[in-house]
Amino acid sequence: MINYAYIYSDIVCDADFRRTAALLVGKSGARSDLKGYKHLIDAVILYGTGISESFCEIYRIIGDLHRQKAKTVMREMSYCVAQSFCMPQMLSSLTGVPIRLSDIHLGMVISCLGEIFKNPRPSLYD
DSSP: OOOHHHHHHHHHTOHHHHHHHHHHHHHTTOOTTSTHHHHHHHHHHHHHTTSOOOHHHHHHHHHHHHTOOHHHHHHHHHHHHHTOTTHHHHHHHHHSSOOOGGGOOHHHHHHHHHHHHHSOOGGGGO
16 A cells, blocks of 8 residues: 655645645634644645545545544544534635535535635735
């Protein structure tokens, strides 16, 4: 089995990538006091840089980076998203598309933020 920590640690630890992803995750309304917050930052970087668009692979990579099982990573990120009650409004303002609470799930959050990470608008840094 491939150990992704060795391959992708430089990309995930890149200061500029982390700063941009942390800004996006923070603006999405995710709660920074939950364990899944740092994993969500990693997921946005991995999706946004095009390393993987497969969520299962993203969870495996993050698991290897943090020495956790992929299922634990997914569970912690899902809990972080579920406990971020203002996320629909915040994501709606980031994307410009109305998003309902019932639309919010982990894959959607990662893909939305990852796409913005690929092509940030200048207003992201305001």
